Amino acid sequence: MDDYRFKHIPQDALVLGIGSLFKKNSNQYWGVNLSLSKKVDRPSIPLAGAPLIRRFKTLSANQSNSTKGKLLTFVVDNAQQWNKKRLKEYPALSLISRVQNTEQWCFEITNSDGKVIYLPQFELARVLFLHDNYMSRICLEHDKLSSDFNISYTDDGGWLIEAMPSSSYPLASYNDEKCRRFLSWILMDPQARASFESMHQVMMKEHQSRGQYQMWDFSFLPPSLEGVKLEVAGWHDWNTDSFFVWEIRRIEDLPADMPDDIDFFHPDFERSITGKGGGAYAAKPDRLDTHEIDADEDADPNKNRIVLDTDSVSLTFKKPFKTNRKTSKSRRTPRGVPDDSEPGELSPQVSPNDDAPTGSIPGADFDVSNDESDDAHLYANKFSCFFKMIERLEKNHGCQVHRYPLRKLPKVAGCKKHMLADNANPRCLALIELTYQEKRCYIVEVDTSDAKAALSTMILRLKNAEKLLVHLDELEQLLVKKSISWPRDYLQQICGEGNFTGVSHPSCKHKGSIDPADIDKWAERLIVWLEE
Secondary structure (H helix, E strand, O other): OOEEEEOOOOOOOEEEEEEEEEEEOOOOOOEEEEEEOOOOOOOEEEHHHHHHOOOOOEOOOOOOOOOOOEEEEEEOOOHHHOEEEEHHHOOOHHHOOOOOOOOOEEEEEEOOOOOEEEEEHHHHHHHHOOOEHHHHHHOOOOOHHHHHEEEEEOOOOOEEEEEOOOOOOOHHHHHOHHHHHHHHHHHHOHHHHHHHHHHHHHHHHHOEEEOOEEEEOOOOOOOOOOOOEEEEEEEEEOOOOEEEEEEEEEEEEEOOOOOOEEEEEOOOOOEEEEOOOOOEEOOOOOOOOEEEEOOOOOEOOOOOOEEOOOOOEEEEEOOOOEEEEEOOOEEEEOOOEEOOOOOOOOOOEEEOOOEOOOOOEOEEEOEOEEEOOOOHHHHHHHHHHHHHHHHHHHHHHOOEEEEOOOEEOOOOOOOOOOEOOOOOOEOEEEEEEEEEOOEEEEEEEEOOOOOOOOOOEEEEOOOOHHHHHHHHHHHHHHHHHOOOOOOHHHHHHHHOOOOEEEEOOOOOOOOOOOOHHHHHHHHHHHHHHHOO
16 A cells, blocks of 8 residues: 655544534635644644544554454434434543544434444545545535536437536546446435535535634535445443444445446547557656655646555445446557656655646545445446357257356556456456366456457366365456466466467457357357367
C-alpha cells in the first residue's frame, strides 16, 4: 500500500473525535475539525479527506486496517426510522476514554435483541457516499451532480450517463468498474440520490454563521437500507447493553433500483490503436511510493492526478448491475520501445483538493470502497460461443462436464490487461473440468473480445488437481503480468511435459470474435488432443 500522510498532521496521531464542519465565507470547500491524540496547530483537514477519517485510527498509511474494538453484525430494518441523537446521549459514554466531540450527530438504533447502537452519521455517510474525494468535495454543493452528469434513455433502449466537459470526476476512475458502479448508483438509484443530496439540504437548514465562518454538525437523511447487513467495530458496554460504533467494516446486500446495463461516456475517452512500424514513444515516469498530502495547495489541472492505495471498506450489492465505458474516438500509439528522454517530474507532494489555475502539485484521489459483489456472471455473454462448443463436446463426444463460476482476472500493479480495452469491463476467465474416456482435464478460456490479444484455448492435465484453485490464482496473475499470453514455464511446472496444449480459435474476419458456424470445428480440434 502507498505511504502517505497529511503534511500538517503527525502520521501517528489518532482521530479521537470528529467535530463540526466549517467553511470560510470566502471559500468554496468545507473542512472537518478533528480531535487528535497529538497536539496540532491546525487539527482539521478538507472534507475531501473524509474517506480517510476513522475513529481511533490515523490519517496516514500506518492506519492499520486491523479491527479496533469489538465486532458487531446486525441487519437493518429501515434506517429512515432511526432516531437522531447527539453522541453525548450515549448511555455508556463516561466509560470510554479519550472520546471527544460529543456534539456529533448519531443514529440511535435498537437492535432486534434490544441492544442500543449509536452509529455516527458521518461514518455511515463516509462509507455510503464519501468514499472518494470527488464525492466528499461536492457533497455540500447545490445540485452539483446534475451539472456534472446528464442521464438519458437512448434510442436503442439503454441508459447513458454522459459526463459534462466541466465535470471534475477523475477520468481514470471511469476505467474502474467499481467506481462506475458506485457513481451510477448515487446518480440513478432514487433513494441513494435523495440521501446524497440531503447532505446539502440539511446543511442549508442547520448551519450557523460565526463571524467569517459557517459551522455545521454533520447530519443527513439515510436511504432505508432495508435488509442490509452491517459489520461494525466499536465499544460494547455490557451493563447498559449498548454499542458505540467507531467504524463500519462491511456492508452486505446494498439494495439498488437500477437498470441491468448502463453506458458511460466522456468526451475525453479514447481507444488506443497500436500503430504500424517501429519508432519510439515517451516513457511514463514511475510514480513515487511516498506522498505528502498538502491540504493548503490546490491541484494543478495540467498534471495527472495520483490515486493513493488506501485501506478499504467491503461492500456488496444485493443485485449487481453492469456498467460500460463507451468511446467515440481513437488514438494511435506507436509500436517500439520507450525513448531515452528524461521522464516527467515526479512530485512527492499531492493535493486532496480540486484542480485550480493556481495549483502547482498533482491532485490526489483515493477511494475506500471495495466492491465484492458476486458479479462475474454479468459478463457470461462474452463466452457464449465457448460454452456452445463445450455443449458439443458433451452431446457429440460423450464428455462429462463440470462448469466452474466465471472468474475476473485480478488487478496487478502496473498492468491494465485485467480489464477489456474497449469498455473497461473486467476481463474474465472460464474454467471447465472435463472427463473424456475416463481421463480428466481442465479447459481454460480467457475473454479476448477486445482483440488486444490472440490467446488460444488451453487444455491442462494437472499433476495435482487438489491444488486447482491455488494454481488458478497464480495462473491469473501471470496472465495479466504477461499481457494476456500463456505462461508456459508455469504450465510446464504444474502439468509436466506433454500435459498441456493450446488449441487456437477458429479464424474470423472480425478480430476478437468467433463465427458460430465454426463451433463444431473448434470442438473437433479439442477432441483430437484429448484422444492422444
